[in-house]
Amino acid sequence: MKIATFNINGVKARIETVSTWLSDSKPDVALLQEIKSVDENFPRQHFEDMGYTVETHGQKGFNGVAILSKLPLEDVTRGLPGDDSDEQARWIEATVIGERPIRICGLYLPNGNPAPGPKYDYKLAWMERLKARAEALLEMEEPALMAGDYNVIPQDEDAARPDAWRTDALALPQSREAFRRVLNLGFTEAFRARNMAPGHYSFWDYQAGAWDRNDGIRIDHFLLTPQCADLMQDCWIEGEMRGREKPSDHVPVWLDLAA
DNA sequence: ATGACCAGTAACACTGGA
Numbered sequence: 419m420k421i422a423t424f425n426i427n428g429v430k431a432r433i434e435t436v437s438t439w440l441s442d443s444k445p446d447v448a449l450l451q452e453i454k455s456v457d458e459n460f461p462r463q464h465f466e467d468m469g470y471t472v473e474t475h476g477q478k479g480f481n482g483v484a485i486l487s488k489l490p491l492e493d494v495t496r497g498l499p500g501d502d503s504d505e506q507a508r509w510i511e512a513t514v515i516g517e518r519p520i521r522i523c524g525l526y527l528p529n530g531n532p533a534p535g536p537k538y539d540y541k542l543a544w545m546e547r548l549k550a551r552a553e554a555l556l557e558m559e560e561p562a563l564m565a566g567d568y569n570v571i572p573q574d575e576d577a578a579r580p581d582a583w584r585t586d587a588l589a590l591p592q593s594r595e596a597f598r599r600v601l602n603l604g605f606t607e608a609f610r611a612r613n614m615a616p617g618h619y620s621f622w623d624y625q626a627g628a629w630d631r632n633d634g635i636r637i638d639h640f641l642l643t644p645q646c647a648d649l650m651q652d653c654w655i656e657g658e659m660r661g662r663e664k665p666s667d668h669v670p671v672w673l674d675l676a677a
Numbered sequence: 678a679t680g681a682c683c684a685g686t687a688a689c690a691c692t693g694g695a
Contacts, residue, residue: 427683427684427694428683428684428685430684431683431684438678448679453686454685476679478685478686478691479680479684479685479686479692479693480684480685480692529693529694529695530695531694531695545690558678558679565680569694569695581678583695585682586695589693608679621695623695624682624683624695625680625682625683625695626678626679626680626681626695627679627680627681627693628680628681628682631679633679635682635695639693667682667683667694667695
């Protein structure tokens with residue numbers, strides 16, 4: 419089973435790009451972030467016609483996550499637990515019913531800039547809630563994963579110019595520590611389990627010719643429970659997508675599971 | 678700061694992104 423995570427930067431603006439990608443690359447499950455659409459306006463029928471089951475958790479204007487799946491989905495839940503006052507649409511979960519059921523969480527972690535400030539406080543608080551959900555997933559002792567746009571550059575080798583990000587919310591020591599605290603509960607960071615080399619990125623800014631200069635960062639990640647990591651066959655980044663027509667500023671990251 | 682953006686909402690500028 420091939421699962422991809424992709425921050426599409428607006429479903430309306432990306433409908434053509436995403437549809438071509440689905441037809442060409444054929445993910446069994448696609449976790450989408452930044453759909454920037456309310457559920458009523460999401461082009462559900464369009465993706466259903468392509469053979470996908472569609473579950474969305476959107477809001478007006480910003481954020482928003484979705485799951486497209488060729489396999490049946492069960493027990494869909496929306497919103498990251500831990501703060502009933504949080505109105506931002508950044509988390510969706512479902513169980514994918516394949517050879518072996520897998521709990522899949524799609525996430526869009528807050529950017530947090532400028533730091534310090536209320537937006538950074540929100541990011542760190544959100545990561546605390548993520549850690550709590552991650553602990554609960556581990557306790558199930560079943561194949562499960564959390565994937566999406568983490569808005570965290572885990573290490574210096576995940577940026578072309580690490581010094582340019584030194585004071586940014588994506589790379590501040592507190593952000594990296596919060597990410598590591600989740601990882602160190604016992605998750606496998608899928609891409610790094612397969613490839614230790616520097617120079618692999620999942621985001622290139624639209625500005626200043628970042629793509630042409632390969633001035634990128636790696637911020638889209640797959641975190642796997644041990645039972646899920648046992649099933650991993652491969653993990654890779656589809657960087658080529660950034661050079662296509664009307665690209666998102668992110669590219670898809672892929673996970674292949676023996677399930 | 679090696680360089681000049683993009684999407685959505687709302688109306689001819691702003692917010693948010695990273």
